[in-house]
Amino acid sequence: xxxxxxxxxxxxxxxxxxxxxxxxxxxxxxxxxLGINLLAPSINDTTINxxxxxxxxxxxxxxxxxxxxxxxxxxxxxxxxxxxxxDDFFGIVAEGGEYYVLKQGNENEGVVDYAKVxxxxxxxDVQLEETNAEIFDLGRTVPPMKKLLVNGGILFISxxxxxxxxxxxxxxxVDRTIRAILLTxxxxxxxxxxxxxxxxxxxxxxxxxxxxxxxxxxxxxxxxLTVVLLASIISILxxxxxxxxxxxxxxAAANLKLLFLPLVGAIAGAELLSDKWQILLYxxxxxxxxxxNDAVLTQTATWPQIGLYAxxxxxxxxxxxxxxxxxxxxxxE
Amino acid sequence: MIKVSxxxxxxxxxxxxxVKDVSFEVKEGEIFGFLGPSGAGKSxxxxxxxxxxxxxxxxxxxAGYDVKTISNKMFNQIGMSFEESNVYSKLSAKENLEFYRKxxxxxxxxxxxxxxxxxxxxxxxxxAGEFSKGMKHRLTFARSMINNPTLWFLDExxxxxxxxxxxxxxxxxxxxxxxxxxxxxxxxxxxIADELCDRVAFIVDGEILLIDSPRNxxxxxxxxxxxxxxxxxxxxxxxxxxxxxxxxxxxxxxVIGTYEIQTMHTKEATLEEIFIKVTGRELx
Numbered sequence: 001x002x003x004x005x006x007x008x009x010x011x012x013x014x015x016x017x018x019x020x021x022x023x024x025x026x027x028x029x030x031x032x033x034l035g036i037n038l039l040a041p042s043i044n045d046t047t048i049n050x051x052x053x054x055x056x057x058x059x060x061x062x063x064x065x066x067x068x069x070x071x072x073x074x075x076x077x078x079x080x081x082x083x084x085x086x087d088d089f090f091g092i093v094a095e096g097g098e099y100y101v102l103k104q105g106n107e108n109e110g111v112v113d114y115a116k117v118x119x120x121x122x123x124x125d126v127q128l129e130e131t132n133a134e135i136f137d138l139g140r141t142v143p144p145m146k147k148l149l150v151n152g153g154i155l156f157i158s159x160x161x162x163x164x165x166x167x168x169x170x171x172x173x174v175d176r177t178i179r180a181i182l183l184t185x186x187x188x189x190x191x192x193x194x195x196x197x198x199x200x201x202x203x204x205x206x207x208x209x210x211x212x213x214x215x216x217x218x219x220x221x222x223x224x225l226t227v228v229l230l231a232s233i234i235s236i237l238x239x240x241x242x243x244x245x246x247x248x249x250x251x252a253a254a255n256l257k258l259l260f261l262p263l264v265g266a267i268a269g270a271e272l273l274s275d276k277w278q279i280l281l282y283x284x285x286x287x288x289x290x291x292x293n294d295a296v297l298t299q300t301a302t303w304p305q306i307g308l309y310a311x312x313x314x315x316x317x318x319x320x321x322x323x324x325x326x327x328x329x330x331x332x333e
Numbered sequence: 334m335i336k337v338s339x340x341x342x343x344x345x346x347x348x349x350x351x352v353k354d355v356s357f358e359v360k361e362g363e364i365f366g367f368l369g370p371s372g373a374g375k376s377x378x379x380x381x382x383x384x385x386x387x388x389x390x391x392x393x394x395x396a397g398y399d400v401k402t403i404s405n406k407m408f409n410q411i412g413m414s415f416e417e418s419n420v421y422s423k424l425s426a427k428e429n430l431e432f433y434r435k436x437x438x439x440x441x442x443x444x445x446x447x448x449x450x451x452x453x454x455x456x457x458x459x460x461a462g463e464f465s466k467g468m469k470h471r472l473t474f475a476r477s478m479i480n481n482p483t484l485w486f487l488d489e490x491x492x493x494x495x496x497x498x499x500x501x502x503x504x505x506x507x508x509x510x511x512x513x514x515x516x517x518x519x520x521x522x523x524x525i526a527d528e529l530c531d532r533v534a535f536i537v538d539g540e541i542l543l544i545d546s547p548r549n550x551x552x553x554x555x556x557x558x559x560x561x562x563x564x565x566x567x568x569x570x571x572x573x574x575x576x577x578x579x580x581x582x583x584x585x586x587x588v589i590g591t592y593e594i595q596t597m598h599t600k601e602a603t604l605e606e607i608f609i610k611v612t613g614r615e616l617x
Contacts, residue, residue, distance in 0.1 A: 007435045015423045176419035180476070183383055183413045184436040185405040333385070 001190040008186070008194025009201070012168045016198065021249065025164055029157050029206030033213035036149045048111055049089045050118075051079045056094050063122050064092070068115075090115040099123075150214050151293045152267050154228055155286055157206035159259050161199030162235030162242075166252045168198055169243025169332075178332055188332065196236050203232040216297055223306045224296045230310050231289035233317040235259065237324050244331025266290055285313045334484055334515040335359035335382065340391035342377050351377045353539040355391070364506070364516040366530035368523065368604070370614055374539040375519045379486060382517070383413055396484050409439045412482030416489040416519075418469035422462030426453050426472050429461055430479055437480040447475040450505055452498065467494050474502060478509070485509065488519045503529060523604035533604070537612045547604055554610055555602035559585060563592040573600065 016022035050068045052061050053076060064070045073079040079091045083104050088111050091102035101115050172178045181191055207228050211217055238259050246252035266287035269280065281287040292309035295301035340355040352374040359365040369375050380386040382395050384403045393400045398407040420429045430444035448454045451471040456464070461472060470493055477485065490506065491499035506529055510516055520526055526533050527547050534544040545553075557576045562569055572588070575581040576599070588594075602610070 004436055007432070011421075011424070011432050014428075015421070018423055171421075171423070175422050176415075176417060177421055179385060179415065180413070180419050180433070180473075181436070182385060183408055183411070184433065185408045185438055186436050187405050 001187060001193070004186040005190045005194035005197065008181075008191060009197035012195070012198045013201070015171065016164065016168070019167070022164060022167055025160050025167075026202065028160055029153075029202075029209045030213070032153045032156070033150075033210045036146060036153060036210075036214050039149075048114055048118075049087065050115065051082050051089060051091045053079060053093070057099075060092070060099070060122055064118060066128065067118055092119060146214065147294065147297050148267070148271065150210060150216060151290055151297060152263075153210050154207050154224075154293055155231060155263055155267070155289055156260075157210065158203045158228060158232040158289075159235045159256070159263060160206065161202040161232050162237075162239030162259065163253060163256050164202050165195060165199040165236055165239030166243040166246070166256055167249055168195060169240060170246055170249050170252050173243070173247055182333070188329070192240070192328070192332070195240070199236045199239055200229065200232060203228060203235075219296050219299060220301065223301050223303070224293060226306055226310050227289050227292035227296065227313070230313040230317065231285055233314075234285050234320060237317070237320055237328070240328045240331075241324050244328055262286055270294075282312075283316065285316045288312045288316075334361045334363070334396060335365075335517065336392075336394040337378070337382070338392045340378065340381065340388075340393060342374075342381060342386065342389050346389075351539050352381075355536070355539070355541050357534055357541060357544055359515060359517060361515055362510070362513050363531045364510050364518060364529050366526040366533035367517065367519045367536060368521065368526055368533050368608065369536035370521055373536045375536060376488070377539075378536070379488065379517070379519050383411065383486060384408075406438070409437055409480060410482060411484045411486065412477040412480060413486040414474045414477035414488060414490055416492060418466070418473040420461040420469055420472050420476065423460060425458045425460050426464070427457040429472060430476055433476055434479050439480055441479050442481060444479075447478055448472075450478075451475045452501065467498065470494060471498065471502075474505075482514065484515045484517070486517045486519070489522070490518070490520075491522065491525055499525075523608060527604045535608055535611055537614055543611055550604065550607050551601045554607040555600070558600035559597060560600050561585065561588060561597045562595040563588055564595060565592050569595060 016026065048068045049071065050064050051071045051073055052064075054072045054074050061070050061072065071082065073082065076093070079093070079102075083089050083091050083102060088107045089104070090107070090112070092099050092115075093102045099119060101112070101119060103112060103115075172181070182188070186194075204225065207224065208221070211219060211221075211224070238256065242252045242256045246255065262284045263286045266281055266284045267290055269278065270287055270290050273280070288309045292301065292306055292313075295305060336358050338356045340352055341350050342352040343350045355374070355378055357365075367375050367378065377386065381388055382393055382400065384400055384407070388401050396407055396410045398404055400407075420426075421432070424432065426448055427444050430447060434441035434444065445454060445457060448457050451474060453468060453471055453475065456468065461469060464472065474487075474490060477487070487506065491502050494502060503525065506516060506518075510529075516529075518526065518530060530547060532544060532546050533550070535542045543550075558573045559576055560571070560573050562571050564570070570592075574585040574588075589597075608614075
């Protein structure tokens with residue numbers, strides 16, 4: 001059965017690469033991940049960027065390198081051009097035996113102060129070993145906004161997987177090809193599995209691309225995919241339902257957008273509601289997926305915890321399956 | 334090859350049957366025509382036989398398989414050409430056939446060979462979405478042969494085709510039949526049924542009213558007359574002679590021996606006329 005399901009998937013894949021709308025859906029994870037990288041501070045980039053002119057003071061450059069990213073430029077013009085780019089970048093420029101901080105003018109005040117302090121520390125020959133400060137942390141290792149966007153993005157991609165299934169079912173309906181497929185030795189179950197594969201593929205590839213591009217490549221991938229794949233069951237089921245209910249791609253996509261409501265609601269509720277109101281979100285599988293992903297992205301997830309979330313998502317999905325399966329089966333006949 | 338006994342089907346699952354007590358058999362190697370007007374129950378019967386509709390009441394055996402407990406293996410033996418073409422518009426003609434052939438567990442035919450048979454070989458790499466209605470129909474027809482079916486369901490195989498292409502399609506049907514393929518032909522086109530079928534069934538309002546060979550039906554229901562046009566004294570004369578009455582036969586012989594015959598043909602009833610006579614219904 002799987003061989004034939006794979007043939008169905010490969011046909012869908014080929015056709016999706018030829019369809020502008022489907023191709024766009026396939027590219028969205030990459031666009032979304034790059035967008036997050038542009039808009040949110042990088043999890044690997046918690047320092048400031050400094051630029052100096054080559055040959056001026058190599059000791060100073062070495063000192064700054066301990067606390068900042070230092071780039072060396074061959075002349076003042078190149079340094080000026082670098083400072084003028086959109087990110088926060090400071091030049092440490094010599095004038096009359098002293099150094100000043102050269103900035104663009106629109107930088108964050110705190111980052112400017114940090115550059116000033118670094119310059120002062122160098123002038124005072126302050127070393128890190130001399131500090132008496134003790135450091136404790138509350139366990140947050142990644143920027144919360146970026147984590148939220150990546151988590152939401154992953155769940156959003158799973159809904160796109162459902163949308164892709166809808167498009168492929170609608171294509172079969174418009175071309176009236178389902179009847180022809182049903183008169184081949186592939187079983188109905190095999191056909192449904194094959195049709196689901198494109199949604200699963202988009203979710204898998206989108207999730208992996210998202211975490212790699214956004215710098216979360218070191219998380220436990222198995223835990224993440226367990227949660228994401230189970231959460232995608234709901235999207236796949238809704239994708240099938242919208243596929244069999246609609247004969248037009250645009251209408252189907254518009255109806256599928258309804259799925260974004262519980263998705264956004266679950267994320268907003270999980271972040272903003274107090275603990276006693278969180279119970280209102282327990283029925284939404286995306287809520288549990290969001291919590292599971294959150295734990296995985298912060299690298300605090302344990303397998304029992306993931307198992308619990310995965311079990312809840314699976315139980316809700318099975319209930320939805322029994323609710324929708326008769327209509328899906330009937331619609332595909 | 335096909336055995337249908339006491340078949341009933343109701344879409345509303347009550348006593349309003351779309352098919353009522355239908356029974357017939359199709360022998361191996363036969364071309365069996367299933368004729369009737371729209372809504373007569375042809376498609377319902379055919380869909381039950383091919384497993385597209387669930388069997389509700391009665392027994393149906395197709396290619397040795399009981400459709401009540403249908404096996405996917407059965408589809409390796411049957412082919413189906415649909416009345417409405419149904420091919421993937423975003424795949425080329427060749428890709429359509431390549432895709433379908435992979436779904437079968439038996440030896441399949443080369444897509445280019447089939448495309449050549451239906452005159453689409455030079456359009457093999459063009460997407461089916463760019464095809465005319467007739468070309469799509471030919472591609473659907475070609476696809477139905479991809480698995481070398483031993484039982485071939487044809488639903489209006491020449492509808493919408495120009496006469497030359499329709500003639501080629503009929504030739505392919507005859508050729509396949511000569512190779513031993515059993516053919517179940519659903520149509521309301523009596524001419525193609527007359528040309529191709531060994532036996533036909535007339536179905537109206539979900540009931541089979543008659544099953545026989547076109548020849549027998551013509552003998553049974555046709556007028557036994559010969560129409561002759563001949564030239565007498567420089568003018569064309571048209572006369573009908575009975576082929577049973579001795580006087581008429583003698584006159585006919587005299588006409589043939591004396592005058593120049595322009596046209597002469599037996600006055601056979603067409604299948605369409607017989608259908609109307611038997612059922613009291615038009616075929617549209």
